Amino acid sequence: MTAVRLSAGCGCSRREILAMLSACGVSLTLPALDARAASRRRTERPRSLLTLWMGGGMSQLETWDPHPGTASGGEVRSIPTSVPGVEISELLPRTAEQLHHALLIRSLTSREGDHERGTSFVKTGYRPEPTLNYPSLGAIVTHELPNPAIEIPQHIALAADASFSHGGYLGNEWDAFRVFDPGSGLTNLQADVSQKRQAERLEGLAVVSRQFRAARRFATAETLHEETLDRALRMMSSEQLRAFDLESEPEAIRQAYGDTRFGRGCLIARRLLEVGVRAIEVSLSGFDTHVANHEGHITQCAVLDPAMATLLRELSERDLLQSTIVLCLSEFGRTPQINPAGGRDHWPNWFSGLVAGGGFRRGAVIGTTPPEQPEAKTAMPTEPVTIPQLYATVLHALGIDGAREIMTPIGRPTRFADAEPAEWLLERQPV
Amino acid sequence: MRCVVMLFAVGIIAIVLVLVDKAGELGPFASSAPELKPDQQQTASVERLNAWFHDSWKVAGVAAAGPADELTVLRRLSLSLLGTIPSLEEIRSFEVDTQPDRIARWTGRMLQDSRFSDYFSERLARSLVGVESGPFIIFRRDRLTEWLSDRLREDTPWPETAASLIAAEGLWTDRPASNFITVAQISDDEGLDENKLAGRTVRTFLGQRIDCAQCHNHPFDHRWKQADFEGLAAFFSQARITIGGITDREVEDGQPVVHRVVDPGADAAAGRIVPPAVPFHPEWLGSGGTQRKHLADWVTHPANRRFERATANRIWALMFGRPWHDPVDDLPHPSETNSPDVLDLLGAEFRAQQGRLSSLIRLIAESEVFRLNSESPLESAEAYRKQAENWAVFPLVRLRPEQVIGSMLQAGSVRTIDQNSHPLIRLIRLTSENDFLGEYGDSGDNEFIRQVGTIPQALLRMNGRFTTDLTRAEGFTAPMQLLRFSPDDQALTENCFLTCLSRRPSTEEMAFFRRQLSDSDDQPGDDTEAQPDHVSQEPTTREQRVQDLFWALFNSPAFSWNH
Numbered sequence: 005m006t007a008v009r010l011s012a013g014c015g016c017s018r019r020e021i022l023a024m025l026s027a028c029g030v031s032l033t034l035p036a037l038d039a040r041a042a043s044r045r046r047t048e049r050p051r052s053l054l055t056l057w058m059g060g061g062m063s064q065l066e067t068w069d070p071h072p073g074t075a076s077g078g079e080v081r082s083i084p085t086s087v088p089g090v091e092i093s094e095l096l097p098r099t100a101e102q103l104h105h106a107l108l109i110r111s112l113t114s115r116e117g118d119h120e121r122g123t124s125f126v127k128t129g130y131r132p133e134p135t136l137n138y139p140s141l142g143a144i145v146t147h148e149l150p151n152p153a154i155e156i157p158q159h160i161a162l163a164a165d166a167s168f169s170h171g172g173y174l175g176n177e178w179d180a181f182r183v184f185d186p187g188s189g190l191t192n193l194q195a196d197v198s199q200k201r202q203a204e205r206l207e208g209l210a211v212v213s214r215q216f217r218a219a220r221r222f223a224t225a226e227t228l229h230e231e232t233l234d235r236a237l238r239m240m241s242s243e244q245l246r247a248f249d250l251e252s253e254p255e256a257i258r259q260a261y262g263d264t265r266f267g268r269g270c271l272i273a274r275r276l277l278e279v280g281v282r283a284i285e286v287s288l289s290g291f292d293t294h295v296a297n298h299e300g301h302i303t304q305c306a307v308l309d310p311a312m313a314t315l316l317r318e319l320s321e322r323d324l325l326q327s328t329i330v331l332c333l334s335e336f337g338r339t340p341q342i343n344p345a346g347g348r349d350h351w352p353n354w355f356s357g358l359v360a361g362g363g364f365r366r367g368a369v370i371g372t373t374p375p376e377q378p379e380a381k382t383a384m385p386t387e388p389v390t391i392p393q394l395y396a397t398v399l400h401a402l403g404i405d406g407a408r409e410i411m412t413p414i415g416r417p418t419r420f421a422d423a424e425p426a427e428w429l430l431e432r433q434p435v
Numbered sequence: 436m437r438c439v440v441m442l443f444a445v446g447i448i449a450i451v452l453v454l455v456d457k458a459g460e461l462g463p464f465a466s467s468a469p470e471l472k473p474d475q476q477q478t479a480s481v482e483r484l485n486a487w488f489h490d491s492w493k494v495a496g497v498a499a500a501g502p503a504d505e506l507t508v509l510r511r512l513s514l515s516l517l518g519t520i521p522s523l524e525e526i527r528s529f530e531v532d533t534q535p536d537r538i539a540r541w542t543g544r545m546l547q548d549s550r551f552s553d554y555f556s557e558r559l560a561r562s563l564v565g566v567e568s569g570p571f572i573i574f575r576r577d578r579l580t581e582w583l584s585d586r587l588r589e590d591t592p593w594p595e596t597a598a599s600l601i602a603a604e605g606l607w608t609d610r611p612a613s614n615f616i617t618v619a620q621i622s623d624d625e626g627l628d629e630n631k632l633a634g635r636t637v638r639t640f641l642g643q644r645i646d647c648a649q650c651h652n653h654p655f656d657h658r659w660k661q662a663d664f665e666g667l668a669a670f671f672s673q674a675r676i677t678i679g680g681i682t683d684r685e686v687e688d689g690q691p692v693v694h695r696v697v698d699p700g701a702d703a704a705a706g707r708i709v710p711p712a713v714p715f716h717p718e719w720l721g722s723g724g725t726q727r728k729h730l731a732d733w734v735t736h737p738a739n740r741r742f743e744r745a746t747a748n749r750i751w752a753l754m755f756g757r758p759w760h761d762p763v764d765d766l767p768h769p770s771e772t773n774s775p776d777v778l779d780l781l782g783a784e785f786r787a788q789q790g791r792l793s794s795l796i797r798l799i800a801e802s803e804v805f806r807l808n809s810e811s812p813l814e815s816a817e818a819y820r821k822q823a824e825n826w827a828v829f830p831l832v833r834l835r836p837e838q839v840i841g842s843m844l845q846a847g848s849v850r851t852i853d854q855n856s857h858p859l860i861r862l863i864r865l866t867s868e869n870d871f872l873g874e875y876g877d878s879g880d881n882e883f884i885r886q887v888g889t890i891p892q893a894l895l896r897m898n899g900r901f902t903t904d905l906t907r908a909e910g911f912t913a914p915m916q917l918l919r920f921s922p923d924d925q926a927l928t929e930n931c932f933l934t935c936l937s938r939r940p941s942t943e944e945m946a947f948f949r950r951q952l953s954d955s956d957d958q959p960g961d962d963t964e965a966q967p968d969h970v971s972q973e974p975t976t977r978e979q980r981v982q983d984l985f986w987a988l989f990n991s992p993a994f995s996w997n998h
Contacts, residue, residue: 120567134634135644135765137881157890176876176886192894196903201975201983204951208987211947212936216993219810222819223831228887229992236893413884414762 051362051402052277052284053145056270056312056332057127058304059165059289061119063338063348064373066301067093068356069110074375076340079298087367095305098313104367105316105325106360107429111371111385112394114336114352119292122335122352123167129395130422136412140169141395142283143178144420147171148404151280155235155242157181158282162269165289173412177232180285187250187268193240206237247275260314262307270311277324291334294347316360329362329398340377354385357394363401365431389426396421397429469532469544477798480784485803487780492827497818500808500828505529507998508538508806510937514834514997515754516545516796518554519841522851523913523934542800546793549588549854555792556583557837558753558882562639562764563600563615565880570620573676575607582611592790593746594735597640601731602724606680613681616674626676629694633668640734642745642766658768659714666712669694670730683725740769743782743790750795751781752883754805756832756997763883805829809998832997833886835878840871840901843989846935847905849913871901888995896990906985908978918981924952931981935988948984955980 070093071077082091085103092100092108116122121132128138139147146159161168161180171178183190195202217224224230239245250258250271261267269286276284288308293300312332319325337355338348354373360366371387399406399421406421492499503511509529513521521529529541545551560580569576586596603612619631634646645659645667672694673683684692695706711726713719713733721732735742744766752758759777760766770776775783781795788794799805809829813819822828834842844864845852852864874895878884896902908914913934921927928948932940940948955977975983988994 133646134631134638135646135762137879177889179876179889181891192891192898195898197979197983201979204975205983205986208948208951208983209990211944212987212991212993215941215944216991216998219812220831220998221811222813222816223809223811223823223828224992227831227833227992227996229995232888232890232893233897233990236890236897239890239894240898414765 051149052280052282052328053142053362053398053402054273054277054328054330055142055169055283055285056308056330057167057285057287058291058308058332058334059123059167059287060292060334061122061336061338061350062291062304062334062355063293063297063301064110064354064356065093065338065340065348066095066298067305068096068108068358069373070094071340071373071375076342076376078342080301087369090367090369093301093305095301096309096312098309099316102313102316102320105320106330106358107365107368107370108356108358109370109389109394109429110354110356110373111388112333112337112355112357113384113388113390114355117336117350117352119335119350122350126333126335126391127167127169128172129392136414136416136418137170137172138418139172139174139178139420140180141398142169142180142285143171143174144399145283145402145404147174147178148399148420149282149402151282154244154280154282155238156244156247156279156281157239160276160281160284162186162272162284162286163265163288164285165287168287169283169285173414173418180283183248183269183272185265186248186272186286190245190248193245195240209233244279247279247281248272257314257318260310262310264307264311266307267311270315274315274318274322274324277319277328278322293338294343294349295345297338297342297346297348300347319361325361327362329364329401330358330360331398332358340374353383354388359394359398359429362398363430364397365429370429389429390423392421392423393426394429396423397425397427400425400427401430469540472543477784477794477801480787480798481801483784484777484780484798487775487777488802488804488826492825495821495825495827497822497825497827499803500811500822502803502806503808503829504938505538506937507808509541511754511805511829511997512538512542512545512800514838514842515756516542516554517548517550517841518838519550519845519852520935520937522845523849523930524851526933526937538806539797539801542797546796549584552584552587553580555587555753556580559583559587561880561882562749563635564618566877569614569618573607573617573620574614575611576614578608578611579614587792590791590793593785593792594742594790597742598728598731598735601636601640601734602728604681604683604725610680616671616681617676619671620676627671627674629668629671629674630664632671632674633664636730636734637667638764640745641739641741642748642764643741644762644765662709662712663714665694665696665709666714667730669709669711670726672711673726683727737786740779740782741766743785744769744778746790746792747778747781747785747795750792751777751799754796754799755830756835756883757830757885758883759826761883762881829998833888834995834997835882836872836875837868837877838997839875839896839995840868842994843871843901843905844868846985846989847913848911849916849934867901871895874899893990896995897986902986902989906982906989908981914981914985915978918977924949927952927981928984931984931988935985936991936993938993951984952977952980 065071065076065078066080070080070082070091072081081094083094083097083100085092085100087103090103090108092103114122114125116125116131124132124138127140129141130138142159151158157180159169159178159180161182163186164180164182164184168182169180170176197205213230246252250268253271258268258271261271266286266288273284273286288304290300290304316325316330319328319330334355334357336350336352339351342348354371370389371385373385374383396406404420406425407419409417410419411417488499506526506529509521509526513519513525529537532540534540557580560576560583564576564579583596599612600615603610603616605613607614607617616627616632619628619635620626621628637643637645643659645664673685673692675682675684686692694709694711696709697706711729713730716733716736716738719733719736719739721729733739745764748758748760748763748766752763766778769779781798784798785795804826807827807829809831811819811822811828813822819828823830844867848860850856852860875892876889905912906914908918914931917927917930917934921930925945928945929939932938932944955975
């Protein structure tokens with residue numbers, strides 16, 4: 005595992021880097037580094053969103069909503085949890101011990117049964133359409149709650165896959181910063197030359213930039229080219245990058261999360277939350293089990309269970325759960341009916357999701373689902389919750405007005421939330 | 436046996452070395468001046484367009500920026516038509532061409548270049564089928580772009596190409612236009628999505644976003660009703676994907692094939708029957724062939740101003756990097772008065788030239804507005820805003836991802852990287868471009884959204900392997916070639932600027948970089964041995980100085996923004 009170097013790769017200190025930038029005419033527009041977010045009192049802490057993304061379509065029956073003993077239940081059995089009377093899949097034994105932190109929604113609904121469309125819908129809260137690219141929930145949260153103390157990106161996708169969260173109409177500067185293999189070092193964060201040459205390079209860049217800007221004063225200001233470069237250079241020397249470095253974590257903790265991309269991602273996510281990063285997504289793909297669904301979920305849950313359970317426990321122990329909303333979602337569920345290949349196919353009609361922290365109810369379950377695949381496609385679970393409703397509630401809990409009218413770049417008004425908040429999902433007033 | 440194998444291996448290595456050597460060779464540059472054919476003269480059209488802008492600026496009370504120098508215009512043309520900056524080789528050839536109409540002739544030369552047809556076919560394909568992978572097997576994006584490239588090379592009229600796409604029949608491999616239809620497959624069971632096809636057709640060819648009218652009347656543009664959308668979608672209702680490719684069926688299972696619309700809450704089996712219908716001028720509909728053929732005739736009808744305006748707006752966007760009317764596919768209705776706007780003017784010229792995209796490109800390239808400077812002496816932000824809004828100054832437009840890597844790769848070579856390049860060079864270009872786009876991010880099918888750069892993109896350009904490899908002064912890279920063959924530091928600095936920014940350095944820039952080069956620890960004639968890098972206060976060699984100069988130019992706004 006490679007540790008992240010904090011010196012722009014050229015042996016110079018943070019102070020030297022800042023002095024170098026200043027000498028080269030690079031503006032230093034950002035405020036001083038704030039104290040660690042986690043060291044502040046609960047009510048003063050920046051609120052954050054952490055999404056655990058189960059890519060491919062997680063089966064509700066093998067995870068949060070087992071139906072053992074029915075034709076649709078398959079081979080999985082259910083086990084008791086820390087919430088009296090609530091049982092989940094035997095494949096998630098450690099998470100079952102932490103379920104009292106979470107609200108389990110077994111009645112999420114969608115109409116999108118295609119991976120691409122379903123992912124777009126569940127990540128943005130809007131059904132995909134060709135004329136407007138909606139921003140992901142993480143992008144909205146970052147856009148609406150900027151944290152000036154953060155020198156590293158405030159929207160980060162760990163163990164990122166192709167479906168990482170986009171800024172949509174807010175602009176690509178709100179796209180998640182992707183880290184493909186958490187814990188193995190960050191790419192492109194080190195200059196490959198000495199401190200002296202880096203300083204000389206920046207000096208040369210400042211001369212050429214000044215020439216370009218001189219006769220294009222107003223147009224150049226709109227490009228934000230130099231500001232972006234400035235932020236990138238600051239990031240290269242930021243001490244906050246330590247959050248990506250797992251070397252300082254005790255071995256027992258690393259083992260508890262699991263030495264997998266997802267496990268390391270969850271541990272880094274906890275460290276990023278402590279720094280105050282606003283929106284984080286950790287992906288675990290591989291749930292598209294059209295063949296051998298049960299075996300597939302055994303494999304997937306072996307990765308998910310230790311990481312998620314440890315994450316919930318640590319967030320609670322470190323008093324971070326009230327200032328963080330944790331979502332565990334997938335683009336859709338899987339069919340109650342098991343196909344001839346032992347797999348389950350796409351099933352958007354109802355699926356499960358888990359929400360923890362941030363003022364959402366704890367130790368509760370919403371919705372019940374039919375034990376068998378119904379004949380009618382219009383069959384619904386009880387207490388249905390739509391994705392737009394869930395996201396409107398998340399925004400509400402984070403103090404963001406989802407109903408505010410937003411003018412998109414194409415001149416079309418829209419809103420961040422496509423529904424009213426479902427306040428019955430919350431245990432009290434937003435934090 | 437072992438000897439034979441060894442001899443074979445040595446032979447292969449020798450061939451590769453020769454190929455690599457040839458690939459990096461720097462011989463004299465060819466300098467043939469392109470010619471302008473008589474049928475490519477568009478003087479009157481250009482004057483009409485220029486007059487329109489002069490009137491427009493006068494009415495708005497803005498003064499236009501002065502003309503840009505011709506090297507800057509050449510760079511704009513190269514970026515928009517070929518997706519890359521001009522090579523040093525091309526710049527040298529351009530500069531020795533002293534015949535009249537230099538820009539017009541070089542525009543014509545670019546239009547003949549296979550880089551143009553390949554690059555533009557990809558741009559057009561994005562508007563036609565997006566960038567997603569599409570349905571497995573039955574959608575062949577590569578075949579569609581090859582077909583479009585051939586049509587561009589042959590200068591086929593765009594209305595003909597558009598009609599071929601809408602009414603395409605046959606196999607996706609054998610009849611590549613049919614991929615415009617197959618991309619809309621929902622699933623094997625559910626067949627084609629008529630709504631998707633109708634929405635895409637109207638957006639791409641008529642420049643109107645009516646997708647929302649699928650479910651309700653257009654909320655802002657009251658001329659588009661839900662019934663209009665349904666009627667247009669009905670033209671695609673008989674299209675079927677069969678083993679023989681795309682075909683249309685009027686009858687299926689003894690029943691006429693009709694378009695049914697299921698209203699929310701209604702029984703899926705009992706949808707409303709909606710006949711094919713167009714929202715205006717039904718007399719433009721064709722009469723023979725399939726329903727889709729009728730629609731194709733209507734879309735491309737010579738009197739359908741929406742078609743020519745949509746085409747003009749898209750070509751304008753590809754030339755400037757920004758559409759005349761934004762978004763590119765959501766135009767206002769054509770004016771019913773006698774005061775044509777730019778799209779009307781361009782559209783009329785486009786029709787008069789048999790709908791050839793090449794004539795539209797030439798017209799824009801020769802117009803005064805395309806050749807304006809991006810520099811503005813105005814002192815007030817408000818005055819600049821007004822100037823920019825009226826296209827009285829050339830806009831700064833961020834290079835799209837493929838233009839960024841195309842330019843970086845070209846700047847890494849003094850020779851033009853084109854179809855005549857060594858196969859090894861072309862292979863490296865292709866793989867580098869794909870790898871870069873994977874890391875940098877692709878702009879998708881909506882290429883003209885105004886975006887600023889991101890931090891990961893800035894990091895990639897500063898510290899990524901592409902920049903490191905292309906700026907390194909070794910082997911046959913441009914930095915090394917320029918270092919070897921430039922007679923002095925002044926020429927070296929100038930060559931680096933021309934290679935990367937297509938311009939010469941200013942006095943301040945020249946002084947700065949000459950000073951840096953002269954500070955090298957291995958000046959020509961200096962026998963001091965260079966120290967390895969990463970050593971504190973280590974000497975900097977001339978190779979490293981040139982590498983650092985290239986690095987500064989690669990990361991400058993002048994490189995990243997079309998100006």
